[in-house]
Amino acid sequence: MSSRTRSLTLTGALVVLVGVAVLASITIGSRPVAFGDVVAVLTGNGGDLADRGVVEARIARTAVGLLVGAGLAVAGAAMQGLTRNPLADPGLLGVNAGASLAVVVAISIFGVGTLTGYVWWAMAGAGIAAVLVHALAGLARGGVTPLRLTLAGAAVSAGLASWSSGLLVSSQQSLDSFRFWQVGTIGGRGLDLVITVLPFFAVGLVVVLLAVRQLNALALGDDLARGLGESLLLARAAVALGVAVLCGAATALAGPIGFLGLVVPHVARFVVGADHRRIIPVCLLIGPALLLVADVAGRVVVRPTEVQAGIMTAVVGVPVFVMLVRRGRMAAL
Amino acid sequence: MSAPVAPSVDRAGHPHGRMPRGRDAVEAAAVVALVARARRRPLRRVRLVIAGLVVATGAVVLARVLLGEYTVTLVDFVHILRGETIEAAPGASFIVMEAKLPRALIGALAGAAFGAAGAMFQTTLRNPLASPDIIGISLGASAAAVVALTFFDAQGFVVPLAALAGALAVSLVMYLVARGTSFAGQRMVLVGIGIAALLASVIQFVMTRTSIQDAQAALVWLTGSLNRASWPLIGLLALGIAVLVPALAVNVRRMRLAELGDELSTTLGSPASGARLGLLLAVALSAFATAATGPISFVAFLAGPISRRLTGGRPSLWAAALVGAVIVVASDYLGDYLIPDVNLPVGVVTGALGAPLMLAVVISAGRHGKA
Known part of the structure; x- marks a missing residue:
């Protein structure tokens, strides 16, 4: 099989996988609705009011899953390329910790209690943290290097997380709200919220996709990248911006889901090798598929209650990932 | 400008150039001595740093015991240690022996364990992000402890034992996964990430x-x-450290070679299995520490880089361990008294203060062109 047909087959298979996941996400739930009724609602031919509510909620939930899954997976791949570190997750720029601290502050100090309220706080926190990390990493002479970005990011993340813990250990009430946000879930968000956050995903995706060639150059190391005529600082800043926007938007919408962004890029590398022009599109498909499958599994595993997607991604994803690591060839970054 | 052609021969005024051979020999000996001294100097620096850190650790432990809301004089402390009761304050013995001293000691021991384990990970895997935390050791301990605390209402000594069991179970899984594969370190870390998640x-x-x-x-x-x-908890932790740290120290020579990379260090006679053993020892060490205190953020991460700055770039397990001990004891002290009426857990302080410190390391390392 030529590499072209191979990649076409792969793309086709992944698209089908995402399609199946979307279909499952709309038809399967903790509250059973007959397939016929789902179709009736979707085609606009009635269905009773309760069914319509359920299906609409599932559609919004599926949209959230698609956006968050794609956003986190792409951000993770870009982050690992940017820092040339396979242990980097998209939260390494401080985005998750920043968003979490902002939400903790919003809950415990400003008494914010709605999802819409959390979204803006989380976005702001994520943005500030990312800018802080990038600025601090760039303070030293020679500007931002992968190592400095990694260390500064880890330092800022841990520092912010400590502040969150500090606020939470002294306030039981805040912890009670925060613990449910912190799990990461894609349910319970309306379509209006999705539409509010949509532009951020669009901008982040476009930025990362435009920077794919630079990512490949960066992955070769600074000297080679410079030799290829890339402006390192500009390329790094662009990728970092894309990652921060994507991961910030995803975290604001769904809460921190850590595992996805860390692991999907590895899966993609196992499948297509080290070229970011292939990794990023594959991530764009695997991310949503994993998140939606995990979410659907979470709806049925402990009926009538649900297990949040943030938990289920790890439960579904880890066995696959470990198997890949044990059997697959290692594609170095 | 004319090049300085004339060697010492001319200045010394020996026309035949026979005599200077003895001089050359002297100079050669001097050069050899110089090189030998230059080689020793970093080593001496490491020893000095370790000695200084031992003093610093003793000082913070002593400060933790003597100072604070309830102060004890050094003389009284010695009396209490001997088992004598202070007549002026009969309660002092209890406060020192059951509260202040155990707290200081467990902080020092756990900090040392975290510091050594973290340094071992960073040097062996050559990755600044690598620490026992990231591959799920502390999470193994945490998950077991949290389940024990919530579902089984465990109290007292059961919680640390559950945590230890959890962490060791994770290490066992890692060992089984890493066994017999090439690039074991890399695979082990990746599997660890999965388990951590x-x-x-x-x-x-x-x-x-x-x-x-x-x-x-x-x-x-x-x-x-x-x-x-x-x-009892101190006993458990001390036992773990007493077994594992000497084993780690034996492994340190291999650790230095492992920094050259998997293939190269294998060529030089340090098999990758040595590095793997080192990692597993570090994992077990951090398991004991986590069982005793819970995961104290940042110590494993921070102790290595700080100790390297002190020793001038030479990795030293002992220095990293001592730095870890100082960090934890000092942070615990700060957590108690930094904000009046609020007792912050030590993990909050190490994270909140450790982060700026780490950043300082990052940035100052950049100034010297090392990062």
Whole structure:
């Protein structure tokens, strides 16, 4: 099989996988609705009011899953390329910790209690943290290097997380709200919220996709990248911006889901090798598929209650990932 | 400008150039001595740093015991240690022996274990992000402890034992995974990440399903604190350290070679299995520490880079361990008294203060062109 047909087959298979996941996400739930009724609602031919509510909620939930899954997976791949570190997750720029601290502050100090309220706080926190990390990493002479970005990011993340813990250990009430946000879930968000956050995903995706060639150059190391005529600082800043926007938007919408962004890029590398022009599109498909499958599994595993997607991604994803690591060839970054 | 052609021969005024041979020999000997001294100097620096750190650790432990809300004089402390009762303050013995001293000791021991384990990971895997935390050791301990705390209402010594069992179970899985594969370090870390994610989701599941009171208790555990310091716990931790640290120290020579990379260090006679053994020892060490205190953020991460700055770039397990001890004891002290009427768990302080410190390391390392 030529590499072209191979990649076409792969793309086709992944698209089908995402399609199946979307279909499952709309038809399967903790509250059973007959397939016929789902179709009736979707085609606009009635269905009773309760069914319509359920299906609409599932559609919004599926949209959230698609956006968050794609956003986190792409951000993770870009982050690992940017820092040339396979242990980097998209939260390494401080985005998750920043968003979490902002939400903790919003809950415990400003008494914010709605999802819409959390979204803006989380976005702001994520943005500030990312800018802080990038600025601090760039303070030293020679500007931002992968190592400095990694260390500064880890330092800022841990520092912010400590502040969150500090606020939470002294306030039981805040912890009670925060613990449910912190799990990461894609349910319970309306379509209006999705539409509010949509532009951020669009901008982040476009930025990362435009920077794919630079990512490949960066992955070769600074000297080679410079030799290829890339402006390192500009390329790094662009990728970092894309990652921060994507991961910030995803975290604001769904809460921190850590595992996805860390692991999907590895899966993609196992499948297509080290070229970011292939990794990023594959991530764009695997991310949503994993998140939606995990979410659907979470709806049925402990009926009538649900297990949040943030938990289920790890439960579904880890066995696959470990198997890949044990059997697959290692594609170095 | 004319090149300085004339060697010492001319200046010395020996026309035949026979005599200077003796001089050359002298100079050669001097050069050899110079090189030998230059080689020794970093080593001497490491020894000096370690000596200084030992003093610093003793000082913070002593400060933790003597100072604070309830102060004890050094003389009284010696009396208490001898088992004598202070007549002016009969309660002093209890406060020192059951609260202040165990707390200081467990902080020092756990800090040392975290520091050594972290340094071992960073040098062996050549990755500044690598620490026993990232591959799920602390999460294994945490998940077991949180489940024990919430679902089984475990109290006292059961919680650390459960945590130790959890962490060791994770290490066992890592060992089974890494066994017999090439690039074992890399694979081990990746599998560790997966396990860590799984365990994190277990913790989150428990946190959302349990009562808010239990969740609060679990959060304090997850943050890392010295609140549960007791003599049996110190005994457990000391036992772990006494077995594991000497074994790690033996492994240090291999560790230095492993920094050259998997293939090269294998060529030089340090098999990758040595590095793997080192990692597993470090994992076990961090398991004991985490069982005793909960995961104290940043110590494993920070101790290595700080100790390297002190020793001038030479990795030293002992220096990293001592730095870890100083960090934890000092942070615990700060957590108690930094904000009046608020007792912050030590993990909050190490994170909140460790982060700026780490950043300072990052930035100053950049100034010297090392990062």
